Amino acid sequence: MAVTVACRPGCVLQRTFSWPTASFPRSDSSKTCREPLFLISIERYAKDLGFAVFFPEAIHASDSIYDATVSDGDCKLRVTIHPSLNTLVEKNELRCGCQLRNVTFSHVTGSEDRNDGDGCPTYRVVNLEVDVEASCDAGLQAFSGMDLDTLPWFGQEGDKQPSLLPLRARRGSYLPMWNNQDYYGEMWRECPPIDPRANSESDSCEDTEDLQPTVTLQEVRRAYLCRSRVIKGILIVRILRKSRLFYYGKAERNCECPYKAVLEVADKSGQATVVLWNSLCMDWYRCVHPGSILKLARYRVKESYNSRTGQKAKDDIEISLNSRNPSADISIILETDVLPQWHLPHTPFTFYCGKEILSCPVGSTCDVIGLVVFVGRTERTRNKDGQGTELWEYRWLRLEDGTTDQPIMVKLFSTSQPEIHSNIHPMSILVCTNVQLVRVTPDRSTSFQYLTNTSLTQVYCTGSGHHSAMSYRRLRPVRRFIQWVQTVDENHLFGRAIIGGFFTYPPLPVSLEQYMRNRNGEPGLVSGGELRREVENLQYRESRMFAIQATVNAVTYTRSGEEEDCSAITDWPTQSTPSAAYPRIPVTCLSPPSSITLSPKSPRLKVRQGPLRCGRSPKRRLFRSAEPPKKRLALPLHSSQHTDSDEDADRDFSLWEASMEFLKKNEEEEDSDDEEDEEDSSSSTSMVTAPSSPLSPHRLQLGLARAARETVPRQFCPQRRVVQTAAVGLQPGRLQATLPIAKLDTFAPADCYDGHYTLTLRALIDGVVVDALFLPCGPGNLHWCPYPHSHNNSWEAILSHGSFSPSSPPPAPSDLIAMATQLTSQRLVCVLEVCQLGGGKTEMVLIRAFPLRD
Incomplete structure (x- = not known):
């Protein structure tokens, strides 16, 4: 029976399928759309026993299946992405808003259809091309000002909606896009379900x-x-x-x-x-x-x-x-x-202040409250307990509570509270319950501690009213903290509140021997080729640490605000050594327009003032209010060129207002406060051709020659906190929640970031070239604190400590560039923190470089 399709004249999808006069005569037939389509949503779920029926040729694919919604601007269509294309999704190359070409659809037969007979034709996408020449914001531009919810569904009559359940597996809900720990979808209730027996006639039961x-x-x-x-x-x-x-x-x-x-x-x-x-x-x-x-x-x-x-x-x-x-x-x-x-017991809490945490034994479990001064970008790591297949989301947080100069570091993994996690930003008050103390001792004289999750960890944050419903508001440690917050100089804290960017903790040792001893049996050094293969396998925002033996071929420095241009490169003669099993390769000197140029007559560098920081770049309104993200996602899209402000409707931001969540009391609490306080304080097929990896076997250079926008930490902007928090987060699964790719550039770099060095490394074994960013920290930098051991600020000392000496002023970039000849023919063990940023970008940051002694 033909289905009337409510599509506009000239609909690309309608022309592709010639609907309804023609259909797919055989299960293996296909149709290819040569005109551009846009990906407007993508959702993930786990395969089940029926996977072999749908995709018999892809049984060795990853455990995830992806359903997507594509649109030509006239209508939209739900499809299943063939598992052979999963890599494009997992590396965030196939992402919401991207423009697609040569999309090949395969019809799903009736025996395979699990769409519960809703009458909507279902298809698989067995091949596609991501249009890399189109803007990354092509979808945002194409649907500017449109409400995607009003677009008709291809193959549906009137206002009829397709099934909201996964298309190719019997699952009750979709999974979050980037982890398995959160809930996702409208089927997760916010209120208790209604008892079906309440209106039944059988009262006897x-x-x-x-x-x-x-x-x-x-x-x-x-x-x-x-x-x-x-x-x-x-x-x-x-x-x-x-x-x-x-x-x-x-x-x-x-x-x-x-x-x-x-x-x-x-x-x-x-x-x-x-x-x-x-x-x-x-x-x-x-x-x-x-x-x-x-x-x-x-x-x-x-x-x-x-x-x-x-x-x-x-x-x-x-x-x-x-x-x-x-x-x-x-x-x-x-x-x-x-x-x-x-006689029901009270909810137990064990709050420790920052000073008390310093003396707690390793493994202690406690609750903590603090003022957030740093929120790191979201990254992902392999779960070793799950045979390395599951990826866990985490962020680094830095809290302060006024009891010690040392911040409270928290490595926060998902706690199945996505709405709360999306609201964590600097200058918010955060409570973490049932967190465990981890202490790392890179050497005998130095230790670093941080808190991290247990399976029972829950977090509560200001901004959504979470604190006002919790009984810990009446406890003395919490009251003391609120009293301290109300005395804090907000302007001072705003000056060092940071969000996003690269961050690593705790620091590694300063000697090669101690570093190898602390690896606890983990794999040691890798060759350049092995590093390239491992990088190819990294998924979006997955972070891993590697060590390679290499020499330094070149050093460059790029000032803040000029990351798009290479600033300076120095080279020196590469001398042959017995251990260097590769020919000498000269280094080309570049001098494009940049903030630093090398004078041919003198090693001194001439520094020009870079552009002003972009804290007040043109803005547009993305969200109409500071509501929780789940309420904002359904808003119509706006063009990325829109000139309206994207600041939050709630422009007022005050620590005093945040602390008031803890002081609001219900009438029934007034009389019992003192008594409760005392009690609580004690207690693929031939037709599927996925694009090749950007790191092909013929490419011998890895990493980015300059910092990506995701690498740079940003000043916290309280008036735009909702947009800024979303900008440093992971790629969303819906176009309505997607921000323009350059949104991060509208926020000024943090004061702790003046620029970065790039060291071009050449692997000793196979000659693979790696561009590694180097971000040495110096005295007075509260974000990247220097290692506490003093040294002479030579290149060897700076690289082995990962920082300048804490007891003397750091050398100027011009002086370090001039001293780079110290690294001539020096063999190093280089420790790299590698993160797949998505879209073919791989960030490699040099954490340590230890000299190899004969």
């Missing part, structure tokens, strides 16, 4: 349930240990701690909602673990929080997971809540409805 006695956790435990087959009774418990989401979806399983979440609960008789399984996570995970009171019935009791696996367990049982066998009954009890005889 409810009456029977109401007659069940209320039991304690101790009684449930005793009954289970006595091998009681049936444990009946209503449990009323308070949530003490809440875990992140655990995703266990596998290709060999067909579970639609493979999630679980762990809640640590307690009543007057003790503590236990409650586990939410599968679809109950989608219904309840966002609705319950530490401090919530739950009423539970129709649960199952099991031996705890840690006990079953022989691990040390503080709880010997766990209460399992599932949607069937039996169907768990869950409800939330308001604090005002709590009966005194229940």
Whole structure:
């Protein structure tokens, strides 16, 4: 039966498919669209047992499948990206807003279609070309001023919508684009689901349930240990701690909602673990929080997971809540409805200030509150416990609380709170609960510590009202911190508040011997060819550290604001050494227009004033208000050339206002404050031709000769905090949330960044050339603190410490360029921090370079 397509005359997709007069006569037929299309959304999910039916020739592809929405400007079409093209997505080359050409569609037959019979034709994209000559913002420009939600769906009648579920697997929801720990999609409830029995006519079941006695956790435990087959009774418990989401979806399983979440609960008789399984996570995970009171019935009791696996367990049982066998009954009890005889415990908190953290033993778990002064860019790292297949998102944060000069460093991974994480910015007040102390000792005289996640870590941030609902507001450590915040000189803090850019912590040792000793069995040195192959395998924003043996062929310096031009290159004769198994290669001297030029008569450098920083570049309004991101994503697009301001509607920003979240009290809290304070303080096929990798085997040079925009740290701009926070984040999966590629350039570089050196390295074994950025830190730099050991500021000392000497003024760039001959024929072990920035850009930063002694 033909379907009427509500498309405008001249619709590219309609011409491609000749719809409805022609269709695909065979399952292996295909249609190629030669005209440009735009990618306006992309969504990820895990494959299941049906994957071999859809893609029999791609069974060895990655575990992810991607559904995308393409548009010609007249209508839009949901498609599945063939798994042989996954690499383009994983490297962020195929991204929202890009322009596509020669897109080849393959029709999905009825036996393969999992679109639940909604009448919409479904297709696979088996080949495509990303138009690299088009602007990276081609999609933003093409749909400027348009509301994408009003575009008709190709193949749908009227206002009918296609299925929101994954097209090629039986999964109940999509996954986040870049991790497995967050929830994603509208099917994750914000409010408790309505009990379907509430309007049923069979009241007998409810009456029977109401007659069940209320039991304690101790009684449930005793009954289970006595091998009681049936444990009946209503449990009323308070949530003490809440875990992140655990995703266990596998290709060999067909579970639609493979999630679980762990809640640590307690009543007057003790503590236990409650586990939410599968679809109950989608219904309840966002609705319950530490401090919530739950009423539970129709649960199952099991031996705890840690006990079953022989691990040390503080709880010997766990209460399992599932949607069937039996169907768990869950409800939330308001604090005002709590009966005194229940004697429910308070939510425990253990807040440590920055000074106390310095003396805590390694592995200690605590809660911390602080004022954020630095928010790093989001990066990703391999999860070693998951056989290296899963990537975890993390950011570095720096907090201050006024108790010590040393900042509180936090390596924050995802906590399944995406809305809160997207609101973390400098000058916000952040609470991190159940974080663990890690201490690193690169040598015997120096140690560095930071806090990082446990499975139970939760974070709360100002700006969205999270603090006002939490009971920790009444604790003395929190009150003392708020008193300190209200005395802080905001102008002083604004001057050093930083967001984004390259950052690494903790510092590496200053000797080669100690560095190799601290690797703890990890692979050692790699050749240039091995480094190239490893870089090819990196995914978007994945960060890894490598070490290679190399010599330095050239040194350049680029001033802040002139990253688009190479500033200066010095070269020296390359002398043959017994260890250099390659011919001498001369270095070309370049002198393009730049901020620094090398005089042919003197090693002194002439410095010209660079352009003014772009803190007040032309702006446009991307978001109409400072609402949470989930409410902003549906707004119509605007052209990247739009000249309106993109500042937030809420231009006022004050630490005093932020601290007021902690001082707002409900009426029922007034009388019990003092008493509670005392208590709490104690406690592919032949037709699929994916583009070749930008790092082909014939390319022997790696890295960027100048810093990418993502490398440069930025001054925090409070009036544009929402846009700035989004600009340093990961590539979104929807065009409505995508920013112009150069949006970061509208924010001024941080004061700590004056420029960068580029060292051109040549691998000793195979001659592969690497351009590595070098960002030495110096005295007074609070962002990149120098290593505490003093040295003579020679090139060898600076490279082995990664910084200038903390006890003397750093040499000027002109002097360092003049001293670069110190590196002539010097063999070095170079430690590189490598990050795949996406779109074919690979950032390589030189962290350390240790001299090799004969």
